[in-house]
Amino acid sequence: MVFRLKNDYNFGGVQLHKLLYATFKASNNFHYRALFKAKDDILKIGKYNQAELNMILDSIFEAETARKYIFEELKNSKPLKATEIIKRFPFPKENIIRDLFYMKEKGLIEVLDVDKKDPLFKIRDDLKKSDENYFNSVDLVYDSNLCCQCGLCSSICPVNAINLRKDYLYVDESKCITCGLCYEVCPNSFHMDALMENIHRMDKSLKYTNGLGYYKDIYSARTRKYSIKKVAQDGGIATSLLYYLLKQKLVDAVITIKHLGNYLEPKVSIIEKAEELNKTAGSTYVHFPVLSILHKAKKYDKIALVALPCKIKAISKGKLIPIKLPMFRNIKYKIGLFCMESFPYEEIFKLIKDKFSVSVDEIIKMDIKSGVFELTVDSGEKYSLSLNDCKVYCSQFCHFCGDLTAEFADISLGSIGSDEGWSTVITRSDKGEKIFKNAIKNRLIEIKSSLDESPIQSKIKRVAEKKKENIPPIEIQAF
């Protein structure tokens, strides 16, 4: 089963006085009000055109009307199961489930037995007088050390008020229109994990293993293409898949990082030609705001994206929230990379300076394997350090992240569980599985035959559980 949200609401079965009341209530939505007020300024800035902005406003308004209607109808009822609620409303069931979880995140609804297949929903008893929750701007997340530097907030900001430079996020209050879109899309402001879990749970074709999340299949694979093999981090699967997608014209462009002169200073890039992909191979373990250029990719019909789990989660959340931002329309393939932890830009320099006797310019490869952080320099020499000794340098956000294997990607890749020169591949969706199998058919990728899944599984599970261990509860500093 595929989870399909239909953001064009049809209120056909709703009584007019109830619909008008919900509409009147919806017009208090603060996203809508702020964006409507600043409409002329936003159009002048030009990130969104008239049609896109109207689509955003309409989607906010329609979804808020539906939520207000659902909320009013449930206000005086006893806790109801999701299946019972679905029957009571004339909206697509996927939308109702999404809206219920969304209202939970807005503090309007409680979800009882969240892990059960059919959880109970209840309007909170402790609702404040105002049922309109206001979100601050995303600097609240940054100030709470929860920013994963995905760059999504700066890409979607309609007035370009958010600046991301190296490790810093700065909201220009003189430009900010307090529309709250940044906070809404931020993967760490509020989580839609429970909803995403529910969506996956509905798909009976998926297997589940703790640590791996929901998936279709696991493989150990490597590229067959020599030009990719010689520059690849492990098995060269990410580059091979992108090559396949571009060559087969399944996407118009891919977003990933591109290595230019300095190994530690790659650029987030949009790549249209398969021939340029060699410059994208290799990991740097430094946070890059990969999603900060999503708005520049709006012009394409179909794109693919390679990113760390935190960024993949941002995209997944962005696609789920009921705001039709044009940035999410064309993302067809999400390729996630395993990540134990990564480093802020300045901290990686400090780490290299403090712990390794090498110059940054000499480094040609970085790797994290079996709890060891490893550097390779241009002479071929390798230097290593226990990952535990690197913890102090890693991104603050990583301490709160439990996603090792990019659980919300279409296809996840990493070295854990596979031999040297091979990559572990976890396919998680039909389209992820399809492109992987077609890349094999096209002789771009080879897989290990008669692969026993269980050793890979158990290894990933062990590392993933270690990552999930001791994650402190997330607390956003409210002032």
Add this chain to the structure above:
Amino acid sequence: MGISYKILIISTPGFQLNENFISTLIKDRENVSVLINREENRVTLDINELLKYFYEGIDGIFVFIKGKMKKGIFESGYKNFQKIVNETNRILAKRGLSDGRIKICFWDGKNYKNLNEFITQFFKKLKKFGPNPIKFEKLEV
């Protein structure tokens, strides 16, 4: 017994809603009775409150904005009212209430002679739309 229409007149400061005007509005119009509510000296307008009026059963809203016509261009400090009215009309239309139940009239003292024409046109439109359907539904409930 004819149809009864509830009209709200919203006006910005400087617009005098005199009794002559009111009598022009409520005079017998082909078996249609008209109830007028007034909101005078308004300096702000909000989508939220306009929608609330329709939820409460208002059939149409006439918004008078005081200003001056200079070289064929209307100048007023309340020009954003137009944006709000357009958006509210658009929302109402999506909810099945015909687009145009809120009408703006940019008012310059010089066009007093056109007042009757404005009102007649608005009434024609409202009659075409019929009363706010929410009234019937609320009666049923």
